[in-house]
Amino acid sequence: MASSTPLAVITLTTDFGISDWFVGTMKGVIASLAPEARVIDLGHGIAPGDVWSGAFMLSAAAPFFPQGTIHVAVVDPGVGSERAAIVIQTDTETFVGPDNGLLSLAVRNREIRAAHSLTNPACFLPSVSRTFQGRDLFAPVAARLAQGMPMGEFGPPITQWISLPWSEPRVFADHVEGEVIHVDHYGNALTNITDHQLRARPQLRTVHVAGVDIPIRATYAAVRPGDPVAVLSSSQYLEVAINHGSAAREFGLSRGSRVSLRNSLP
Amino acid sequence: MASSTPLAVITLTTDFGISDWFVGTMKGVIASLAPEARVIDLGHGIAPGDVWSGAFMLSAAAPFFPQGTIHVAVVDPGVGSERAAIVIQTDTETFVGPDNGLLSLAVRNREIRAAHSLTNPACFLPSVSRTFQGRDLFAPVAARLAQGMPMGEFGPPITQWISLPWSEPRVFADHVEGEVIHVDHYGNALTNITDHQLRARPQLRTVHVAGVDIPIRATYAAVRPGDPVAVLSSSQYLEVAINHGSAAREFGLSRGSRVSLRNSLP
């Protein structure tokens, strides 16, 4: 989004779930240190320790937030260990989290303005636990960013961080081989085959998955309820769905399941 | 609620669940276009595509929001198809959503000030996907309403929209036949028999459900833990409950289950 906002926006993405007080406590810390900041939940239902899912969620949602938004992500199975904590600033937003790849998909192919390690204890809560750094370290850093603290205050600049692998589809003369990268709440299976790859090959209009050939259509509703359909998802990826149903359940799909884009059947 | 507020309030009701980034992304769009608006979640746990439940949730909650609140609802199995998108304004609030009946229970028996079809692309995000119009169409419209855009900007006025059926109880000389309209988180079963119908028939003080006669009392706690009880719910409907238990599980109740209001046993 292009417009700017006078209020700092902080988003939270974690694997904390919503049955404990962990997310609320991060918001308490932020409200204490940056009372004017607005906090928005991206999601807290990431499977425990599933860094890739957190990274993908962040990359899918971030483009729709105001200029200057601070995105805090905590999927951190190595909490308390020697893994670093980092902040990365692009031309439009700032990402804060552990250096375990969680921020890497969102900043992929982006212009990096600055990146720093979070090492200055004056930026954290007075006592930092070894088990809940969302509360003790990442929330305070986000609040101080919202209050305008310069990046250099948090720690030394860095030029590298851990990047997660991004599996590109394999393109052949007569087909494209991809894989499922996310299964959503409806059981729709997002693949790594892009809008761009699809449009470049207009003769390929059938998706082959789990032994079934599925037509590509403009909308879910273009097929009858209960029928499979492939659509171009809102994230610009090819998506396998069942109209009024769950493609993941029907076809046994999960992250990594193979999908191929083929010629339409004769 | 009668008091007014200087800040626009926008509520969100969807079947998006909370494991993906969909709700957060709608909030990002709103924060971009209407930075001052306050966003409140009504609920995102509606079963996928269950338009009736979304409509009922909206009708139950809306009366408790400030004058001028903008309620956005997206339970939209026909997303991307030819179904219309609409905005309906009553004397106290504004509802935005797909024209599939989702808004119809909340505006039933209400004074309608204006209703329009959402057709002006200048009011949406620059690119509108066929699969995520909560983000691309409904959130931007809500933000622009919050910013004071006049109704006429969104599209042509409409005089009709799809209405969901509301099943009224059948009233007989010595009993009333109703049905379950919602099962809540506790397993309490809300019926379509109203406060008014109950008070008009003081001799009917037993609820018959799944072969069991249940007394009507003022509170859950009026019966022993584990015992069934019928109470007048906070939504002004008769509700079947088990004190410290789940009536839905015990009696196998779901939406549409038959319930009757009878004479007290001799």
Add this chain to the structure above:
Amino acid sequence: MASSTPLAVITLTTDFGISDWFVGTMKGVIASLAPEARVIDLGHGIAPGDVWSGAFMLSAAAPFFPQGTIHVAVVDPGVGSERAAIVIQTDTETFVGPDNGLLSLAVRNREIRAAHSLTNPACFLPSVSRTFQGRDLFAPVAARLAQGMPMGEFGPPITQWISLPWSEPRVFADHVEGEVIHVDHYGNALTNITDHQLRARPQLRTVHVAGVDIPIRATYAAVRPGDPVAVLSSSQYLEVAINHGSAAREFGLSRGSRVSLRNSLP
């Protein structure tokens, strides 16, 4: 947190779940009566009627909120009965809820500034149901507190309230016997053995639980993935975990499970 905020912060802790409109409706009432107040969810996934869990959640999170925060808690199986509704003010925050022990752990060992019974109907919604006092009574009281209404307006002062039992560990010459007090989203089991008790007995460095001896380490990641470990949790209690796993599932732990702190193995 020491800093103060110009905006009133209200937190909500309930067993309402997130599939109904109950939490959203409380927020609608607050937005109507105190439009400037900021509302933060602590958690709504407490098991229905589990007052102890709600009380513990409140006590764990409250210290991280700004001075002056108003914490509303509604886990209220006795709603509508003769149980009292109360407000308790400490030197740093205000707690509002039913008098069933729900507020008692958060105010344990705290300086009490004032405590009142909530009896003045002018402070509630015009009509108070017998089944949803979160909406009709507790939310309006929180909103009026946020607007600065003096404590004396709500009802007469009280000097007692129901307190939940807090089970202290039993300390012996060569070991400490405690119990599990909370199992979190990750399956980590929090015990009632404190930081203080642990540091006072540096020779006790093994936790015995479900027939297994578990070493105490500084971080989860200090043991191999899949191995059990005990750490000092972020709540200052000893916690039993499995690195990248669920200790609760592996060892069959739930609230009340026995845990002992012993000598390190020879």
